[in-house]
Amino acid sequence: MRPTPTLTMFEKLPVEIIDQILSYLVHPRCRLPGLSEAQSSHDIPEKTKRSIKDQEDLTRPPDRDRWATDIFSLHVVPHPFNALARTSKRCHEHVENYCSHLVRACNGTMFNLPFAQLDKYGFKCVHPDMSGIVYRRLWLQHAPRRCVYCYAVLDRYPFSQVSRVITACKGCFYRQALTIDEVSRQYHVSSDTILNSKHIRGNASALWVLRIDVEALALQLYRTRAFHEARKEQFGRPCSICAITRFNLRQIAKKRAPKRLLRN
Structure with missing residues (x-):
C-alpha cells in the first residue's frame, strides 16, 4: 500500500498518542442498526433498546452507515492491527510494540513468559528463545473474543471453541x-x-x-x-x-x- 497523507500524519504522531489510538482498536466496535454504540451495549436492557427502535422512522432507508453492516462477512474482515501493520514498516513497528505491551500487561494470567529475565539479561540468556515472537499474532490468538456489536465477552483463552477475533453473539445475529x-x-x-x-x-x-x-x-x-x-x-x-x-x-x-x- 502506498503511503497516503493521512497515513503519513499518523506515523509522525507521538508514540503516546498512537498507543492511545491503538487502544481503541484492540476490540473494534460497530453499533447495531438504529442504535448508537452506547445503546448497543449488552449492559443496556432489552426493553430500552426496543423502545428506542420503536421510535424509528420506518419511511426512511435502513441504517447502513456502519463498518460491519454485513454480519455474514465478518469472517473476512481483518483485525485493525493486521490491516494497519500491512500499510508500512513504521506502522508495523507501532502495532508490534503496542501488542508487546498488551502481552506484558496480561503475562501473569495468560502467557507466563520470562520478561523479567529478558529485560535483565537480554535475548541470549532467556529460554525459550523469545527473539522470534510476533507479539501481534500472539495477542490476537489469545485475546478475549468479544461481540463487535454489543461488546459482550463470548469466550476467553483457552477457548472452548475456535472463533475469530471479529465475531458476533447470537443475539446480535438474530437482530x-x-x-x-x-x-x-x-x-x-x-x-x-x-x-x-x-x-x-x-x-x-x-x-x-x-x-x-x-x-x-x-x-x-x-x-x-x-x-x-x-x-x-x-x-x-x-x-x-x-x-x-x-x-x-x-x-x-x-x-x-x-x-x-x-x-x-
Whole structure:
C-alpha cells in the first residue's frame, strides 16, 4: 500500500498518542442498526433498546452507515492491527510494540513468559528463545473474543471453541438476520424474489438473509420498512400495506411458531 497523507500524519504522531489510538482498536466496535454504540451495549436492557427502535422512522432507508453492516462477512474482515501493520514498516513497528505491551500487561494470567529475565539479561540468556515472537499474532490468538456489536465477552483463552477475533453473539445475529420464511410472512415478498435478488446478502445455505437489505427492498416496494402484521380488524381483508395478502387465523398461528419463540 502506498503511503497516503493521512497515513503519513499518523506515523509522525507521538508514540503516546498512537498507543492511545491503538487502544481503541484492540476490540473494534460497530453499533447495531438504529442504535448508537452506547445503546448497543449488552449492559443496556432489552426493553430500552426496543423502545428506542420503536421510535424509528420506518419511511426512511435502513441504517447502513456502519463498518460491519454485513454480519455474514465478518469472517473476512481483518483485525485493525493486521490491516494497519500491512500499510508500512513504521506502522508495523507501532502495532508490534503496542501488542508487546498488551502481552506484558496480561503475562501473569495468560502467557507466563520470562520478561523479567529478558529485560535483565537480554535475548541470549532467556529460554525459550523469545527473539522470534510476533507479539501481534500472539495477542490476537489469545485475546478475549468479544461481540463487535454489543461488546459482550463470548469466550476467553483457552477457548472452548475456535472463533475469530471479529465475531458476533447470537443475539446480535438474530437482530440483523431473517429467515426466508420470515421475510415471506412479515414483508409479503416471495422466497423466489429474495433468492434471485443480487442486492440481498445472506449466508451460503440461503437460509438467512441480511435484514437491512430486505428492509431496503420493502421500502422500495411499499415505501415503508414496517412489518405487515395482522390485527383483528384485518382478518379476512387485504393487507393494509401491500393490499395483496389476505390475513387469516392460520397465518397468525404460523407466525407464532415455537422455533421463533425459542430463538427470542
